[in-house]
Amino acid sequence: MVGLSAGEKHFIYGGIAQDLRTDGRQRLHYRPISVEIGVIPQANGSSRVRLGATDVIVSIKAELGRPSSLHPDKGKVAIFIDCSPTAAPMFEGRGGEELSSELSLALQRCLLGGRSGAGAGIDLSSLVIVEGKVCWDLYIDGLVVSSDGNLLDALAAAIKVALCNTGIPKTTVNLGASPNDQPDVDVSDEEFLQFDTSGVPVIVTLTKVGRHYIVDATSEEESQMSSAVSISVNRHGQICGLTKRGGAGLDPSVILDMISVAKHVGEQLMSSLDSEIAAAEASAEDQ
Amino acid sequence: MAAASTAGGSGGGGGGAGGFGAGDMEVEAYRRLFPLPFYERYLQNYVRPDARPLHRARDTSVALGPIASAHGSSSVKIGDTTMLAAVKLEVMTPSAEAPDEGSLAIEFHMPPICSPTVRPGRPADVAPVISKQLSDVITSSGMIDLKELSLISGKAAWTAYLDIYCLNSDGSLFDAALLSAIAAFSHLQIPLVSLNDDGRVIAVSGEQLENNSTIELVNKEKRKLSFQSIPFSLTCVLHNKYILADPTAEEESIMETFITVVLDSMGRLVSFYKPGGSVLVHSSTIKDCISLTKQRMEELQNILEDSTSAMEE
Amino acid sequence: MATNPSTYSPSQSSERKQLQQQRRRLFQETDWTRFDGRGFQQCRPAFLKTGAASAASGSAFAAFGATKVIVSVFGPRESKKAMLYSSTGRLNCNVSYTAFSTSIRGQSSDHKEYSSMLHKALEGAIILETFPKTTVDVFALVVESGGGDLPVIITCASLALADAGIMMYDLVSSVSVSCFGRNIVIDPTSEEEACQDGNLMITCMPARNEVTQVTLTGEWSTAKINEAMELCLDACSKLAEIMRSCLKEAASAPS
Numbered sequence: 001m002v003g004l005s006a007g008e009k010h011f012i013y014g015g016i017a018q019d020l021r022t023d024g025r026q027r028l029h030y031r032p033i034s035v036e037i038g039v040i041p042q043a044n045g046s047s048r049v050r051l052g053a054t055d056v057i058v059s060i061k062a063e064l065g066r067p068s069s070l071h072p073d074k075g076k077v078a079i080f081i082d083c084s085p086t087a088a089p090m091f092e093g094r095g096g097e098e099l100s101s102e103l104s105l106a107l108q109r110c111l112l113g114g115r116s117g118a119g120a121g122i123d124l125s126s127l128v129i130v131e132g133k134v135c136w137d138l139y140i141d142g143l144v145v146s147s148d149g150n151l152l153d154a155l156a157a158a159i160k161v162a163l164c165n166t167g168i169p170k171t172t173v174n175l176g177a178s179p180n181d182q183p184d185v186d187v188s189d190e191e192f193l194q195f196d197t198s199g200v201p202v203i204v205t206l207t208k209v210g211r212h213y214i215v216d217a218t219s220e221e222e223s224q225m226s227s228a229v230s231i232s233v234n235r236h237g238q239i240c241g242l243t244k245r246g247g248a249g250l251d252p253s254v255i256l257d258m259i260s261v262a263k264h265v266g267e268q269l270m271s272s273l274d275s276e277i278a279a280a281e282a283s284a285e286d287q
Numbered sequence: 288m289a290a291a292s293t294a295g296g297s298g299g300g301g302g303g304a305g306g307f308g309a310g311d312m313e314v315e316a317y318r319r320l321f322p323l324p325f326y327e328r329y330l331q332n333y334v335r336p337d338a339r340p341l342h343r344a345r346d347t348s349v350a351l352g353p354i355a356s357a358h359g360s361s362s363v364k365i366g367d368t369t370m371l372a373a374v375k376l377e378v379m380t381p382s383a384e385a386p387d388e389g390s391l392a393i394e395f396h397m398p399p400i401c402s403p404t405v406r407p408g409r410p411a412d413v414a415p416v417i418s419k420q421l422s423d424v425i426t427s428s429g430m431i432d433l434k435e436l437s438l439i440s441g442k443a444a445w446t447a448y449l450d451i452y453c454l455n456s457d458g459s460l461f462d463a464a465l466l467s468a469i470a471a472f473s474h475l476q477i478p479l480v481s482l483n484d485d486g487r488v489i490a491v492s493g494e495q496l497e498n499n500s501t502i503e504l505v506n507k508e509k510r511k512l513s514f515q516s517i518p519f520s521l522t523c524v525l526h527n528k529y530i531l532a533d534p535t536a537e538e539e540s541i542m543e544t545f546i547t548v549v550l551d552s553m554g555r556l557v558s559f560y561k562p563g564g565s566v567l568v569h570s571s572t573i574k575d576c577i578s579l580t581k582q583r584m585e586e587l588q589n590i591l592e593d594s595t596s597a598m599e600e
Numbered sequence: 601m602a603t604n605p606s607t608y609s610p611s612q613s614s615e616r617k618q619l620q621q622q623r624r625r626l627f628q629e630t631d632w633t634r635f636d637g638r639g640f641q642q643c644r645p646a647f648l649k650t651g652a653a654s655a656a657s658g659s660a661f662a663a664f665g666a667t668k669v670i671v672s673v674f675g676p677r678e679s680k681k682a683m684l685y686s687s688t689g690r691l692n693c694n695v696s697y698t699a700f701s702t703s704i705r706g707q708s709s710d711h712k713e714y715s716s717m718l719h720k721a722l723e724g725a726i727i728l729e730t731f732p733k734t735t736v737d738v739f740a741l742v743v744e745s746g747g748g749d750l751p752v753i754i755t756c757a758s759l760a761l762a763d764a765g766i767m768m769y770d771l772v773s774s775v776s777v778s779c780f781g782r783n784i785v786i787d788p789t790s791e792e793e794a795c796q797d798g799n800l801m802i803t804c805m806p807a808r809n810e811v812t813q814v815t816l817t818g819e820w821s822t823a824k825i826n827e828a829m830e831l832c833l834d835a836c837s838k839l840a841e842i843m844r845s846c847l848k849e850a851a852s853a854p855s
Contacts, residue, residue, distance in 0.1 A: 098716070101712065101713075101716075102716065105713060109815070109816075109817050113797075113798070113817065113818050113819065227724075229814075234819070237821075238819045238820060238821055239816065239819070239820045239821070239822065239825060240818070240819050240820075241816055241817055242800075242814060242815060242816035243814075243815050243816075244720070244811075244812075244813055244814050244815070245720065246724075247720075247723040247724035247812075248724055249724050249725075249804070249805055249808065249810025249811055249812045250810060250811050251809060251810060251811070252804075252809065252811055252829055252833055255811060255814060255829070256822075256825070256826060256829070259822060259825060260822065263822070354700060354743070354744060355666065355744070356666075356700065356702075356703055356744060357700050360700075367654040367655070369652075369653070371698075371743065373698075373700040375609075375700055375705045376610075377607035377608060377609050377610070377705065378607060378608055378609075378610050379606070379607040379608075394699070396698075396699075398696055398698075398739070398741045399672075399694055399696070399737070399739040400653060400656065400659070400670055400671070400672035400739045400740070400741045401653070401655060401672075402655050403655060403656070403674045403677070406737075407694040407696070407710060407739065408710075446607045448699070448705055450698065450699040450700055452698055452741070452743075454652070454653060454670060454741075455652070455653040455654055455655050455656075456655055457654060457655060478610065480610050487608075488610050489610055490610040536655070
């Protein structure tokens with residue numbers, strides 16, 4: 001928890017009302033974002049994203065698995081987020097569990113689409129090797145190293161970057177003699193396929209403080225929020241997920257207003273992420 | 288509730304405490320502070336605070352088939368104690384020792400909604416005890432012939448999963464649970480099944496049967512269980528010379544000695560349970576409890592018959 | 601418990617799968633009829649009743665089609681010993697399913713996700729200041745699951761809170777819609793939910809015109825969100841009317 005004096009609270013409220021926040025940003029400005037890729041060599045893809053003092057790492061591993069009987073033509077994706085005790089003292093012991101599961105759930109909702117698989121950010125059918133028999137299981141693990149607000153946006157951005165960085169090994173399949181046999185799969189350790197990440201959305205969280213809402217709130221600002229709406233937007237301007245936190249109710253028209261703002265901010269965030277990824281890839285190649 | 292009962296215990300021990308302040312205290316406060324003296328005043332007149340005579344059970348009702356998705360289900364109300372029971376059948380391979388028998392799996396649940404004392408993550412202590420008692424009584428009474436659950440000897444048999452949920456707990460949980468179990472089994476309709484090409488048992492709907500007369504049914508005759516004898520139970524709470532049939536939760540918490548008698552429909556004793564308690568029992572009391580159970584059994588048989596005929600109408 | 605060797609349900613799984621694929625194809629078309637004969641914008645008939653469980657401070661039972669839920673409210677009562685002092689009251693929510701709630705018998709279990717969603721949907725409506733230092737427990741049991749479980753749980757819980765006399769700003773009602781291709785279908789059943797492209801659930805306090813919780817999955821255009829939200833809000837206010845009349849009836853009935 002953030003302990004703030006009455007004066008500090010007043011300062012935060014007043015700054016937001018006048019569109020000049022305590023760190024000099026405007027209401028709809030993100031903190032500078034920094035991106036690194038390939039931070040975990042043994043993973044298939046990984047990234048580290050920093051938004052101000054918020055610092056998250058995401059690793060992606062691909063393992064061979066069996067498609068579920070309900071969706072034989074689709075691979076599987078599992079998302080787990082862990083809040084490290086180093087990030088905040090309240091994450092110690094089992095303190096971070098609730099937040100961890102909440103974040104995992106929100107990300108799953110935004111990235112994996114509806115029950116039928118429509119609108120999924122990750123194309124699950126590209127993960128199938130032999131229909132009904134073999135597929136890739138993607139394990140997306142996120143770690144919150146340091147927390148200064150807006151974890152969900154940072155994690156979603158980190159997942160997007162890590163997916164760009166992910167190479168899925170090429171496979172050759174020897175079908176067994178009978179159709180009931182489990183086929184042999186040879187996994188190449190030299191050739192990798194790039195993952196199509198064009199559909200992966202970003203998440204924009206709008207935090208309502210007083211009568212206004214802001215993006216990319218710091219934890220000081222989050223402690224003063226009445227409610228927050230996280231909206232995930234993809235490249236085509238479609239909404240892929242929406243969740244709300246905080247007790248206070250919102251007028252329906254405010255939510256619709258937030259959605260249109262999030263679409264606009266999401267576009268900017270997406271393009272700045274794209275250029276950061278390109279820069280990170282270039283520097284990785286230089287080394 | 289726990290705090291109230293200890294206060295009552297010391298008050299009762301004092302003897303004179305029953306008279307203390309009774310005149311200038313509100314009835315509800317007196318009931319909470321000195322529950323035992325409060326009850327004793329009623330018992331002297333052979334009546335209980337809910338206006339029942341000592342030996343009468345609360346109003347009991349049975350409804351069959353509340354859960355549409357189960358093969359057999361029932362809901363039972365004894366006073367405010369409410370039980371919901373459902374039977375689901377699944378197919379299993381019978382064990383080598385008993386190749387032509389099915390099996391029963393009985394579980395009694397007390398979800399947090401049923402009582403203020405049950406909290407999520409901390410299951411009630413009595414739930415597994417009642418679970419065990421129920422499966423002991425149902426198996427040992429021989430009510431269900433496990434051979435009737437067999438489909439193909441040595442190959443396939445039914446496992447009947449009986450789940451009983453206590454929706455509201457107000458005393459005599461075992462009696463209500465047993466009654467709901469019996470009602471659910473009497474409502475049980477075994478689905479028609481046949482074998483598919485892989486040797487697995489599959490369900491057959493009536494529609495398929497009409498369209499395709501070649502389907503060979505495995506269990507054309509065995510759609511209902513025939514009961515050999517049905518066990519019925521009555522729990523009584525004992526206090527000094529008084530026997531209180533079908534106690535409420537309040538009565539159970541104040542008077543700690545209780546006896547559960549289970550008789551089957553032929554009048555044979557199936558089970559007798561007296562887990563300690565401060566009252567030591569004469570054999571005459573036991574006889575009284577058994578004859579009370581016999582009376583109760585006739586009531587319950589009528590209620591069950593009524594519920595079945597109400598279902599058929 | 602007697603541990604049995606593996607058992608299976610005799611209803612054929614491959615057949616069910618075929619049926620589901622068939623349905624999924626059907627749902628993509630613009631015009632189809634729902635299996636229970638409802639229109640796209642027609643909710644299931646709702647049955648609500650308060651005071652089902654006498655052991656609780658307040659309780660409610662809700663049946664929406666095949667979905668049946670019981671909610672009991674306990675308290676306000678003493679908070680757990682380990683809890684720190686709090687000048688406002690606490691709300692504790694738990695949702696569990698019965699073993700026979702779904703068509704395939706499962707283990708009865710707590711539903712962590714729904715528990716936290718229920719908490720978020722209700723906390724904004726309850727005036728926590730009215731019971732400082734104490735806790736109100738809201739426990740829900742899903743007796744049968746027939747689709748749209750969470751909205752039914754939330755609606756039923758708010759009714760149980762009202763029955764328990766817990767102070768609230770307004771009743772909370774909740775409705776969800778499914779999206780299939782271009783169609784929006786209100787109050788889906790579990791068969792429909794299994795094939796949906798997207799889902800939007802809105803929880804609101806109709807008299808104050810405030811949304812306390814909203815979740816959305818799948819890919820939506822803004823215009824479609826507009827349409828779906830309007831549909832939900834309208835259904836929520838109608839549902840709240842039913843809840844109000846249920847409470848009025850309970851209050852005027854001779855006890």
